[in-house]
Each structure stands twice: as structure tokens, then as C-alpha cells.
Amino acid sequence: MGLVSMKPILEDAQKKKYAVGAFNIVDYNSALAVVRAAEDLSAPVIVQTSVKTVQFWGHKTLRAWMEEIAGASSVPVALHLDHCKEVDFCKKCIDERWTSVMLDGSAESFEKNLAMTREVIEAAEPAGVSVEAELGQIRGVEEEVVARDDAHLADPEKAVEFCKGLNLAAFAPAIGTAHGVYKGEPELAFDRLEEIARRTGVPIALHGGTGLKDEVFRKCISLGVAKINISTQLKYAFIDGFVEYTAEHKDYDPLKVIAAQCERIKKEMAEKMKLFGSAGHAGQTEHPL
Numbered sequence: 001m002g003l004v005s006m007k008p009i010l011e012d013a014q015k016k017k018y019a020v021g022a023f024n025i026v027d028y029n030s031a032l033a034v035v036r037a038a039e040d041l042s043a044p045v046i047v048q049t050s051v052k053t054v055q056f057w058g059h060k061t062l063r064a065w066m067e068e069i070a071g072a073s074s075v076p077v078a079l080h081l082d083h084c085k086e087v088d089f090c091k092k093c094i095d096e097r098w099t100s101v102m103l104d105g106s107a108e109s110f111e112k113n114l115a116m117t118r119e120v121i122e123a124a125e126p127a128g129v130s131v132e133a134e135l136g137q138i139r140g141v142e143e144e145v146v147a148r149d150d151a152h153l154a155d156p157e158k159a160v161e162f163c164k165g166l167n168l169a170a171f172a173p174a175i176g177t178a179h180g181v182y183k184g185e186p187e188l189a190f191d192r193l194e195e196i197a198r199r200t201g202v203p204i205a206l207h208g209g210t211g212l213k214d215e216v217f218r219k220c221i222s223l224g225v226a227k228i229n230i231s232t233q234l235k236y237a238f239i240d241g242f243v244e245y246t247a248e249h250k251d252y253d254p255l256k257v258i259a260a261q262c263e264r265i266k267k268e269m270a271e272k273m274k275l276f277g278s279a280g281h282a283g284q285t286e287h288p289l
């Protein structure tokens, strides 16, 4: 099918109350595993790249891999840049034909975040590229944020003001999740999520998906989450797939190790796609770029 824009995928998810998995891949093998999982389930999927991953492999290499993988697949695949704090880097990914970018101006003032997001949208829209933005601070678990910390959460009034007129593909308000492995049970601000989703009308992106309980995902989706980010779990599957295979088989055949790694990621990410309800929704939207 080739790479598609993220916006129509998420609009369909929002309308039908399921969520599309957005998985942070690290190399060709993990990207292939994610897309194969989506294909087996006939699910739309978002392949995300962190800034670090783009810097490691280079734009052209990643883009070529994704064009090849998505082109050979029958499901809609969006190529999304995750958490980018720099307008110029977003613009570079737009030029290199990522189909979606996230400008993360959450560390800036409200006004600066909004101005940076607008600048990215101005570059993205003519190219048919989708944009995600963030408000409030979605932090890392290394910052010890398992207890609810309202000061860092998105304010619904501000969220409405922020989203007005932006035509965002996804909006990521901080609602108490964090990136990494949770050290305790995170306390999510479902009330804020519900109000922000309802009043902005924008498909909500849930960050910090690793380690959340199944019922938490279901509740978030019922309240307006249409995109769910999974990074840490994929990284664990990547490393564990390698370590466990080599501990069991001492044959030192790299292709077998790579295949085992791919299977492990595919299996775990497929479980998430089923849980998010995206299975069977691959063929239901138009995807003009």
C-alpha cells in the first residue's frame, strides 16, 4: 500500500472507538516485525522513530526501509517522528517524506509551544504530512512520577485554546502516564482526558503505553484515545528475543537470531494491536498523501 498519512487513520479510530498502535522501532528488523504483526491482523499501524533513531541510521536509510516494508504490505502504515523538540528537525523529516511528525514543545511556554507547532504545521500541511503536538509534561519514570502530579498535567482550558484552529492529527495531553517502566501503579487523570478529548475533538495520543493495565487501555480508548505509543516494551522484546535465543541455541547463526527477535516483537506487538481494537480496520479509510 505504501506509506500513508496518519490523520485519516486516527480519524477512523476516533469515530469507531479503537486505537492505532504506534510503535517505536529501532532498526529494519523491528520495523518489519511491527508491520508483519499489523498485516496478520489486518490492522492500520504507526511506525515511529525517535530523533535518536533517525540520527543513528540517517533519514534516507530509514525512509528507504519503510518505503520498502510499507510498499510490500497490504495495510496502511504511517511513518511518524516521535517527540521532536526542534522545528528544523521536524522540517527535515517532512522534506524526507515522513508522513507524520510530532513537535514536542511541552518544555516551552504555552505561547512558544503554540508558535513552534504552527510553524511545523505550515511546513507539513502543503506536503500532506500529519502533525501531533503535546501540552503539559509527559515525563520519564526516572523522574519518579508514578503518583499523580497535577502541576505537570494538561489543563483542559489551555488544551482547548491550544488546539483551536490547528487541525492536528493527534494531540498528546499529559494525563499522568510516563515513559519507561512504571515503578508503581500510575494514577491517570481520566477526568481530564475525557474533558480534553470531548472539548478539543482531536484524536488523543496516549504516551507511556508500556506497563499499563488492559483495563486502563480500554478506558482510555473509550474516553477518546485513538493512538497509543509503545516503546519500552518493544525494546525489551528486541533485547530479550536475542538473549533468550542465544542462551537456548548455541549455533551462532545470526539469521536465526534475527528471525527469533522478529517473531518475539511481532507476537508482543500483535497482542497490543488486538487489545487496542485495531485488528480488522486496515481497509476502511482513504489515505491520500
Ligand code: 13P
Pocket (backbone or CB within 6 Å): 024, 082, 083, 178, 179, 180, 181, 206, 207, 208, 209, 210, 229, 230, 231, 232, 233
Ligand atoms: P513507553 O516507553 O512507556 O512505551 O512510552 C512510549 C512513548 O510514549 C513514546 O513516545
